[in-house]
Amino acid sequence: MGWAQRQVEEITDLAEAEAVAKQVVYDRLAASARSRADLEQSLATKGVPAQVSADVLDRFEQAGLVDDAEFARSWVQQRQAGKGLSSRALAQELRRKGVDDEIAREALGDLDPDAEVQAAHLLVQRKLRSMSSLDDMVKTRRLVGMLARKGYAPGLAFQVVREELGAQAPPRESL
Known part of the structure; x- marks a missing residue:
């Protein structure tokens, strides 16, 4: 059974878990920018152990590929311009995406x-x-x-x- 076919069962081999984690993160980021919490949830769904997940996401953050502040700024600009959402609605969406409240406030502070x-x-x-x-x-x-x-x-x-x-x-x- 390949890694893509695994759903919730725990992955025990650390090397395999890391490979699965990297692939899941690359696939999710290829579709669109994601918050760290969203990626953590995706990794948990695939059965990646929490420590492996944290290590992989830390490396992606250091490389600049996962950045909640940039994600929040981009999300706010796109959703406000495209959907006409208010700052209150945008704050709720960011909270659902797992973005820290302080980061969300900074991103929303850029709105005129x-x-x-x-x-x-x-x-x-x-x-x-x-x-x-x-x-x-x-x-x-x-x-x-x-x-x-x-x-x-x-x-x-x-x-x-x-x-x-x-x-x-x-x-x-x-x-």
């Missing part, structure tokens, strides 16, 4: 608060295009809900929605 508000406005503007036939109350409820799911505070969500609904041209009255 004005850019976050601008992202909320863009999300609402984009969504409003498909809501022209709805009542303003329904629009407000749906838009605030969308922003809440993206992690925006209720006060900011209502403010952005009010501003965007106020910026919409009033409907033409029929003659």
Whole structure:
């Protein structure tokens, strides 16, 4: 049975365990950047002993291939730009990825608060295009809900929605 076929059974030969660990880490990093905690979880799933896992990940960190701070900065920029997520939602995602709270705070500190508000406005503007036939109350409820799911505070969500609904041209009255 090859190493890839092993699931959770413990690998006892240290040389084999190290080879498995290296291959798993290379494979995971080839797909995308990962946090150390994510890689540790992958190694545990493959049955790599904790000490071998720690040693291999330490060497990858020394080589600069595993860097939680760089991962967090990259994750925050990509998710904020691509999904329009708020800093609160991004902090939760980083916590789920196993990134230390201090590293997450540093990465989130690079976000411009004005850019976050601008992202909320863009999300609402984009969504409003498909809501022209709805009542303003329904629009407000749906838009605030969308922003809440993206992690925006209720006060900011209502403010952005009010501003965007106020910026919409009033409907033409029929003659």
